[in-house]
Amino acid sequence: xxxxxxxxxxxxxxxxxxxxxxxxxxxxxxxxxxxxxxxxxxxxxxxxxxxxxxxxxxxxxxxxxxxxxxxxxxxxxxxxxxxxxxxxxxxxxxxxxxxxxxxxxxxxxxxxxxxxxxxxxxxxxxxxxxxxxxxxxxxxxxxxxxxxxxxxxxxxxxxxxxxxxxxxxxxxxxxxxxxxxxxxxxxxxxxxxxxxxxxxxxxxxxxxxxxxxxxxxxxxxxxxxxxxxxxxxxxxxxxxxxxxxxxxxxxxxxxxxxxxxxxxxxxxxxxxxxxxxxxxxxxxxxxxxxxxxxxxxxxxxxxxxxxxxxxxxxxxxxxxxxxxxxxxxxxxxxxxxxxxxxxxxxxxxxxxxxxxxxxxxxxxxxxxxxxxxxxxxxxxxxxxxxxxxxxxxxxxxxxxxxxxxxxxxxxxxxxxxxxxxxxxxxxxxxxxxxxxxxxxxxxxxxxxxxxxxxxxxxxxxxxxxxxxxxxxxxxxxxxxxxxxxxxxx
Numbered sequence: 001x002x003x004x005x006x007x008x009x010x011x012x013x014x015x016x017x018x019x020x021x022x023x024x025x026x027x028x029x030x031x032x033x034x035x036x037x038x039x040x041x042x043x044x045x046x047x048x049x050x051x052x053x054x055x056x057x058x059x060x061x062x063x064x065x066x067x068x069x070x071x072x073x074x075x076x077x078x079x080x081x082x083x084x085x086x087x088x089x090x091x092x093x094x095x096x097x098x099x100x101x102x103x104x105x106x107x108x109x110x111x112x113x114x115x116x117x118x119x120x121x122x123x124x125x126x127x128x129x130x131x132x133x134x135x136x137x138x139x140x141x142x143x144x145x146x147x148x149x150x151x152x153x154x155x156x157x158x159x160x161x162x163x164x165x166x167x168x169x170x171x172x173x174x175x176x177x178x179x180x181x182x183x184x185x186x187x188x189x190x191x192x193x194x195x196x197x198x199x200x201x202x203x204x205x206x207x208x209x210x211x212x213x214x215x216x217x218x219x220x221x222x223x224x225x226x227x228x229x230x231x232x233x234x235x236x237x238x239x240x241x242x243x244x245x246x247x248x249x250x251x252x253x254x255x256x257x258x259x260x261x262x263x264x265x266x267x268x269x270x271x272x273x274x275x276x277x278x279x280x281x282x283x284x285x286x287x288x289x290x291x292x293x294x295x296x297x298x299x300x301x302x303x304x305x306x307x308x309x310x311x312x313x314x315x316x317x318x319x320x321x322x323x324x325x326x327x328x329x330x331x332x333x334x335x336x337x338x339x340x341x342x343x344x345x346x347x348x349x350x351x352x353x354x355x356x357x358x359x360x361x362x363x364x365x366x367x368x369x370x371x372x373x374x375x376x377x378x379x380x381x382x383x384x385x386x387x388x389x390x391x392x393x394x395x396x397x398x399x400x401x402x403x404x405x406x407x408x409x410x411x412x413x414x415x416x417x418x419x420x421x422x423x424x425x426x427x428x429x430x431x432x433x434x435x436x437x438x439x440x441x442x443x444x445x446x447x448x449x450x451x452x453x454x455x456x457x458x459x460x461x462x463x464x465x466x467x468x469x470x471x472x473x474x475x476x477x478x479x480x481x482x483x484x485x486x487x488x489x
Contacts, residue, residue: 005206007271008278010220010229012211018218020200021231022048024486025219027205027272028239030058031181031472032455032479034188036237036438038122039483041195045234047483049192050203050221052240052267056189057182059241059265059456060472064137064353065180066147067476068469070164071109073116075144079130083162085109090159091150092461095322096470099285099463107436108461108477115477116166123187127169134297134407136320137179137468139353141169148467149319153402165469173353184472203228208236208275208451216279216450235450235486238440239479242456243270244427253286254428256329262292262425272457276432279451282443284459286430290466291324294423295337296357299347301407303339304389305420307331310372310381312389315401321466328424335420336375338386340412361416371415386411429466431458438482452486454479 023045026033033049034056040047051058070076070088089109093100120126131138131145138145147165149155170183202223209218209229218231243249244261249270251258261268277283295305300316305323307313314326327335339347339361348358365371372382390410392399398408432440432453439447460474 007207007274009208009210012209012217015209015218015229017229018231019228020048021233022046022198023232023234023489024048024237024483025050025230025232026237026239027219028052028058028241028455029056029189029199030239030241030455030475031060031185032239032475032482033058033237034185034192035476035479036239036454036483036486037192037197038188038195039480040487041192041197043484043487045487047197048230049197049199050205050219050230051199051201052204054201056199057185059268060475061182061185062177062265063179063181063472064468065167065170065182065184066137066145066165066469066472067119067184068147068164068467068473069112069116069166070162071112073113073166075116075126075128075166076162078128079144081162082160083164085112087159087162088112088164091148091155092467094158095148095155095467096462096465101459101461101463104436105461108474111477118480119476122191124184125169126166130163133351134301134317135353136297137353138167139351141171143167143169147319147469149322152318152404153315164467181472205240205271205275208279210279214449216448232450234489235452237482237486238272238276238432238451238453238457239455239482240272240457241265241268242428242431243273244268246270249273250428253430254289257289257426257428260425262427268427268456272453273431276440276448276451276453279448280442281448282433282441284430284433285463286428288429288462288464289325289426290321290429290462291328291424291426293320293324293327294357295320295323295418295420296347296352296354298350298352299339299344299358299418300337302343302347302409303337304385304411306336306338306382306385308334310377310385312385312401315398315403317403317407319467321468324424324426325466328426333422333424335423337418337420338371338382338411338415339418340415342412343409344416359418359420362419364414364416366414368415371417375417427456429456429460429462431456434458434478436481437485438478439485452482454482
């Protein structure tokens with residue numbers, strides 16, 4: 001879709017009237033924007049936030065609320081889990097690649113405990129309770145959970161497992177509507193307001209304003225159809241989210257997601273990325289995507305997932321987002337859950353945050369051979385897969401993919417298959433390349449003066465893989481850095 005309005009930078013000399021001005025102007029009032037606003041205000045800057053919608057929150061307020069933190073946070077310690085920045089880094093480097101930014105991940109891990117304390121000091125509540133069941137997120141108000149497959153193969157062999165999904169405490173959660181992310185955003189916005197941060201809503205940012213030296217000195221936005229020039233005396237921070245809902249950009253950079261945007265909001269249109277690109281900004285990991293998988297983990301761990309060839313391709317006890325990536329990116333979006341009647345009933349009886357992903361079986365049969373035929377799989381493929389799995393499962397083992405012993409049980413009879421083909425959606429992880437101080441980097445490697453960015457419009461700690469909480473984690477962590485750096489001017 002072609003840009004409806006100009007995106008090239010506007011020369012400051014051509015601005016006849018500055019309609020608003022502040023020291024630091026922030027585009028976007030999600031997690032990255034609010035953290036930038038707090039730190040900029042604390043540094044003594046006058047802060048103005050421009051938010052496209054009619055209220056604060058962005059995608060963060062709709063999220064489950066995981067913030068990926070570790071290295072020995074007070075919550076981890078209180079619940080008996082040992083972790084170090086080095087252990088956290090070992091996992092992140094293995095799980096978030098290929099091409100993970102080691103410098104950024106090292107920085108993030110070393111600052112993780114301090115960041116947890118900062119969030120708590122700013123009113124974010126965490127309950128001293130651990131949720132250890134398989135799931136996309138806790139259905140309760142627990143404060144800690146495994147959120148990236150840390151305790152599953154292959155990562156449990158790379159780093160000592162430690163749960164790092166920190167979830168703000170909240171009652172009355174509704175997945176995808178009002179989750180723990182709301183309770184992350186609410187106290188932070190209240191803190192920003194107490195610090196004097198001003199927010200203007202229904203502001204659609206259009207283009208950056210640069211002076212004769214190439215420094216970013218403002219931003220052009222539209223409010224109710226009126227174009228406004230807003231001056232930034234010290235810096236502009238871009239925090240407007242991903243490009244998951246920009247069809248043209250998805251087709252260009254992350255074509256596997258064509259027609260499958262999800263886990264984001266439609267305002268994630270990539271505008272900030274394009275605005276910075278027009279200044280020569282560098283990009284990174286634009287093909288990287290998180291992939292949600294519409295299967296209930298309580299069912300998946302009790303069966304085996306097979307692809308369109310009747311073969312297992314991922315350990316079913318791992319992080320569901322990893323299952324989604326393996327399904328969409330490496331198995332042509334073909335997936336079936338093979339599960340026996342007893343295991344299906346047991347899974348449906350378990351508590352889950354995603355009971356709406358408990359689909360009825362499409363096929364059921366008295367034998368695996370009959371099920372294989374009904375599914376249209378090549379003769380012998382599913383039978384061989386189940387036979388090999390069951391042979392080792394009798395001993396509580398899974399030497400093929402390493403599923404944990406507690407979830408390894410032979411597939412019995414009668415047996416059924418859930419049709420999970422096409423049950424994926426996702427959001428983009430790539431974006432603007434930034435420094436550790438959240439400066440937007442030019443393709444030359446030098447910072448673009450006056451321009452900072454954080455959150456999903458940037459390439460954060462994820463380069464290929466994903467763990468739940470890394471978006472809110474690096475968005476809040478580097479949002480803070482953006483606010484501090486922008487306030488310095």
